[in-house]
Amino acid sequence: MVGVLCILVAIGAVLFGLRPLVFRSGSMSPTIGTGALALAHRTDAADLHKGDIVSVPTTSGERVTHRILAMERDDKDAILTLKGDANDTPDLAPYRVSHADRVLFSVPKIGYLVGWLTGPLGLFLLGLYAAFLLSVIVRRPAQPPGDGPGEGLAPKARPPGGRRKATGSRRGPSDRVAHRSGSTLVSAVLLTFVAGTVAQVWALPTLAAWTDAGGVSGTTLTAYTVPQPAVPTSCAVAGTAGARTVTIQWPAVTSPGTTYAASLSTVVGSVGSVTGTTTKQVVVTYNANTAGNQNKMGTVTITPSLTATPAWVGTTARAWRFKTPAGTGAPLCEEQVAPTVAIADPDGTARTASAMVTYMNGTNGCNNASRPACGSLSDTSGVSTLDYILQRTQSSTVRCWTGSAWGTDCTTYVAGTVATSTTWYIGGSNSTVYATPGGSFSLTVRATDLWGNQQTATRAFTVNP
Amino acid sequence: MKRKARRTYSVRISQRVRAALSMGVVLSVAATGTFAFWTDSSTITGTTFTGGSIKLNLKDGTGANPFAHDLTGYASLNLATMVPGNSTAAVITVKNAGTAALTFLASSSATNPDTLNLAGALVVKVTADAATGGSGLAVTCPGTAIASSGTSLNGSLLTTPIALAATTTTTICVQVTLPSGANTSLQGATTNATLTFTGTQN
Known part of the structure; x- marks a missing residue:
């Protein structure tokens, strides 16, 4: 009876994709603790759902059994984000699977037994058990008439036929009882081993792995902003009507090294090179005799950029103006002082x-x-x-x-x-x-x-x- | 007499069948190989149960700073005015304060509040250095990058697990560089970075 059940379980495991899992660690606690034995069912990705406890292989060849925290579907595959119930954080990497073993139920502690059975002593006992079963199978056939093959298999295991018959006729009823109780006992004792064997063969040690994540937060990284050039500290006018000059100076940003470019608009003239180190200077020259340059607001635009990375140009330039009079006289420099x-x-x-x-x-x-x-x-x-x-x-x-x-x-x-x-x-x-x-x-x-x-x-x- | 014999016979047949059926279970041991792809050969090597738990702690640098589960307000990697070519680096000591061995990985995330995506431009280098090199706006992790380590924020920093036995420590140096070819549109951009070290029991 028990043996048949075991066979059915074994067959079921093969036919229906059932699989025992032994929990080696406790990150699924309290749902499933260390040493639990769970029965899992092979499930296609399409039938997996958030909240299921599934067992999947890791890249390192081990198995992890955790709960599905989130999942995405991709064609026939599912990309699972798993997290142990006792873990604060989900597993590091998602798992891409076409199917997974979904845990149906679990029994606490039994996994320890399975683990022991798969150890040296357990294997030895299983070997004994196998030998014993063989002996049971081959020892029987002598008694029934016409059961020839059995006789030939293990003659030493049987007593002589005559004596056996005589014993049987003398002690028939009690003999039956002895056989039945004996077989029941044998089955009961063996059940443990059978279960263990089944589990051992298919049971997969699975890590309900502990995870622990430490965070390093609060780091702030900011890129430099090329600043608007400072307000000119000096503006001087000079020259004659044919070549009026406006010379302006402003403090430079030296770290990081900054390069300044100047241009002139409204008034037509020439812009000299920007010179100086800590104080930059540029000279603008125009012809005041030109009617188009009279009574105008000339604008010198100063644009900064990083010397080492010229592409980093300041987004805010500095405009500095000078007012030319109606005639050919000297211009007036912009000032920043309010009235x-x-x-x-x-x-x-x-x-x-x-x-x-x-x-x-x-x-x-x-x-x-x-x-x-x-x-x-x-x-x-x-x-x-x-x-x-x-x-x-x-x-x-x-x-x-x-x-x-x-x-x-x-x-x-x-x-x-x-x-x-x-x-x-x-x-x-x-x-x-x-x-x-x-x-x-x-x-x-x-x-x-x-x-x-x-x-x-x-x-x-x-x-x- | 005959009836008795027959009964006895049926009992024995039944028992033999059961034994044979049970034998099927044992035979199934032979089928182990069929399932070998699941676990290689580990099914018959005994199963190790892991007691205890793991506890991953971090600290800034390698000095007297205390270990903590999380390092908040971490300023060692801050850099306020990065121009192209600048770099910053910091050493973080990782400790397994638990009772079981662990392996850890690291990842990073970084914000993009100004939508300028400074985080996307920054280049990361991860080494096992215990001390940084350089100074000022050019602090570096002088060693060789850890194999397969990440090179950008918002992703994996360590993709190959690093083993850490119980109570032991190791150092990780993280360097962040604004490449010399960084776009001018990044001026003034800010990102807040978070590093996550995740230990997994092994």
Whole structure:
């Protein structure tokens, strides 16, 4: 009975692709511990699913049995990412398989027995068992009539026929019992070995391998950015009308070694070589007699690149300008200094509407009935424009001065007037700007010089009803 | 008498059949070779059960720094202003702090937050050096690259497992170079790199 079962298991293993697995280590614990014996079934890739526990061969020829963490299908193959239940990280490399042994169930500890059976002592006992079975097979055939072949096989194993018959007739019933209990015992004892044998033959030692991953994180690598050339520290003009020169200098970046190139636009002329080491210098020459070069904004563009890797050009160049006059005179160098600007009046003192108008019209104010604000400014190259936002809040109504009336646009600057090189005012009727009932006022004035440098000034004041 | 004999006979036949069937199991030992492709010959050499576990630890350099499972905020390999030709390198000591032998592999990943893909341009060299060479913007791993080791970030650094017995250590030197032909579009690009050392019980 037991033997038949074993045979069936053995046949099943061959026919249905069943395969025992012995777990040599514990990374699938607690699901499957070290020494467990599992039964696995050969499964095509198409029938594998995430979450299955599968056994696959590794590149080194061993087997690993882990759970499918993720899988991709590629034609008939599957690319499996496996992870042991007890591992923090998945196995290093995915496994590409056309089929895998999917674990059906496992029994703890039995694998140890199988492992022992496959050792020297176990093999010896298995050999004994095989010899014993042979003896059982060949010892029997004497008794039954006509069972000739058996007699010839092992004559020494049988007692003489006469004595055997006599014994049989004398002790028939008990003899049967003895045989049956004997065979049952034999089967029971052998079962262990049979199971072990089956397991030994097909059982594959499998590593439910422990893995442990250590991470090195926090490394930051950044590529260099070729910086915008520094603002020129010096700009000098020289020469005569036929050959005006503009010489500009700027500090160089020396590490990493940086090369600068200069070019000229708008004004037609020549650009000399960039010279110098820690301070770079370039000279631009143009003919001021040429009408096309008069009253122009010439621009010198300085572009940096790495000396060692010329392809690494800075993405932001430095533009430096010079303004040529209407005639043949010397040009004016760009400067980076913003103008200064200040609000003189209103002076910030709270007044009634009528008092404010009187004040502004008088000599203490702007001394003009059409100058609701005025002040001072200055700039090396001269302020080119002045604009402002004058905002009035009455109750919660906000209005802004357009230059001639109260409007609703409070984001656009309104043009004022640069009166002299040092003074400015804004236009409008004082009596309209500061009409009853007044309100809360705020004035922002913005001065812009020839090169676009800007400066603002603000003042807040109150006009009472 | 005859009936008794027949019964006895049937019993003996049955037992013999069983024995024969069981013999089939033993015969199956002979079939082992059929399945040899599974495991070579290891099925009949006894199975080694591995107790204990493995524990892979890392530390920066080879000095007195403490070992840790993970090295976070690892700055030894940092380089802030790489121009083409610059390189950086650092030594990492790998220790098997467990009770079983292991083999380890290494891989790297690197971010590309600015989409400039500096990580893709950097060239990696992995050696077994215990100390770096060079200085400044040209720190290197002076030795010969480990066979089959990776040469770029975002991939395998060690593809051949390195064996590490319990309680022993080994050094890995990682060098990252911005090649001299690196594209100018990489200016200002940044990448954050992570190295992963994965030990596997063997």
